[in-house]
Amino acid sequence: MVENPQRVSLRENLGLEFRRGALVLAVLSQLRQEQYGYSLKKALAERGLEIDEGTLYPLLRRLEAQGLLRSRWSLEDGRPRRYYRTSALGEALHGDLAADWQSLARAMDRLLR
Amino acid sequence: MEVIDRYVHEIGEHLPWNLRADVEAELRSLLMDSMEERARATQQPADARLAEAVVREFGAPEEVAKRYLPQDQYLIGPRLFPAYKLAVKIALIVIAAVSGALVLSATITSALGHRAGPDLLVLARTIWGVIWGIFINLALVTLVFAIIERVRARREVMGPAWSPAMLPPVKDPDRISQAGMVIEMYLILAFAVLFNFYPEWVGVAFVDGRLRLTGFLLPAFATYMPLVNVFWGLDFALHLIVLSQGRWRRETRAAEFALGLYGAVILYLLIIGPPLFQLDFLIKAVLKGVLALVLLGSAVRLYHLLTRRPFEPWRFAEGAAPRQ
Structure with a gap:
């Protein structure tokens, strides 16, 4: 069956929109323990959230610039790696956003039932 | 690798x-x-x-x-873009009309002046002038909008949070026309560029089929330019402030009134000064008329400032009480 291209494109765009907001919470949730970019990507993928690297790594820098993450360089196996983890502000915001997410998810569940 | x-x-x-x-x-x-x-x-x-x-x-x-890179980095953002597009269209229509008249005038007058046909050099120069004019005008419109974009972005970051108490009345004499303000700012810039960088083009005319610089402004006029530049600078800044605040306020109305008086002083100095223009007597007669209008405008502004009501003389003529 041939899919309607308009439907495909709209689904892609609208899907991206609600995914974009969720990504910040997903990243904050995994960075309560220190991780570097690639290990974070794998951690997210293992829990079912695939995210392309070209999106994830710039997002880490933006969250750091907003004060939600802090980072440090470390030399491992001869390769420098940048490790990230949530700052105090990021930690607090993670709690707030997680509560918002749960409440939204419950509401959406009721709506979609 | x-x-x-x-x-x-x-x-x-x-x-x-x-x-x-x-x-x-x-x-x-x-x-x-x-x-x-x-x-x-x-x-x-x-x-x-x-x-x-x-x-x-x-x-x-x-x-x-x-x-x-940081998100939302715009020279002119999506909210201002429709107004910018409109301003560019208006500027292009005005330029097209003025340029069309110029090229037509150059063609006719050069054809009349030379029996062999239109002077191609004059035509080429006129067309080049038109292209340059389009470039300068579009650059000025873009500059004005880019400044507004910066000012608005700053106001949104630093300004107070919106509340219903900030809603202006439906009929609000202090409401501004954004498009009108932009056009005025564009004109201020255009005049400033013309008088400061191309003073010889003030009063340019076609004479015997050729574009002639008439030397309309006499050298003595240059001594008044600092005063005029200060006026344009203050006026431009006032427009920016009013645009950033979104409406006229008492302080900006007072500044407008003061600026009007300053403008009147400059006009008075030009009128009583030495010969400054070609046909000096005629131009100064026109300036006297302009001065009268400026003083009248200042009186109206003072009335508005003191009473906080718009000046509506027909209401007094009708015997109606001024609107509350």
Whole structure:
């Protein structure tokens, strides 16, 4: 069956929109323990959230610039790696956003039932 | 790995210098991680082919670099863009009308002046002038909008949070026309550029089929330019402040009144000064009329400032009480 291209494109765009907001919470949730970019990507993928690297790594820098993450360089196996983890502000915001997410998810569940 | 180096370097080329080295180092490390992991998973050698596959998945360098930059960086943002498009259209229509008249006038007068036909040099110069005029005018419109964009962005960051108490009345004498303010700012800039950088073009005319500089402004006029420039600078700044505040306020009305008086003083000095223009007597008669209008305008502004009501003389003529 041939899919309607308009439907495909709209689904892609609208899907991206609600995914974009969720990504910040997903990243904050995994960075309560220190991780570097690639290990974070794998951690997210293992829990079912695939995210392309070209999106994830710039997002880490933006969250750091907003004060939600802090980072440090470390030399491992001869390769420098940048490790990230949530700052105090990021930690607090993670709690707030997680509560918002749960409440939204419950509401959406009721709506979609 | 050469492909990775070229890829990382290309991304760095699209980043500001203060981010470049750090992002490049991190990207290089991440891409190598990605390659190694993939080589392990697919039992393939970590060679140039695999590197190409990894960077292809990562995305075009320009796109990736864009994601590292702060979002919403606009010269003219989406909210102002429709107004900007409209202003550009208006500017183009005005320029097209003026230019059409100029080219037509150049064609006719040069044809009349030379029996052999239109003077192609005059035509070429006129057309070049038109192209240059379009460029300058569009640049001025863009400059004004870019300034407004910056001022509005700052107001949104620093201004107070919106509340219903901030809603103006439906009929609000202090409401501004954004388009009107922009056109006025554009005119101020246009006059400032003309008088400061191209004073010889003030009063240019076609004489015997040729574009002639008539020397309309006499050299003595230059001594008044600092006063005039201060006026234009203050007027431009006042427009910016009013635009950033979104409406007229008592302080800006007072500044407008003071600026009107300053303008009247400049006009008075021009009138009583030495000969400043070609046909000095005639021009100064016109300036006297302008001065009268400016003083009348200032009186109206003073009335509005003191009573906080718009000046509506017909209401008094009708015997109606002024609107509350």
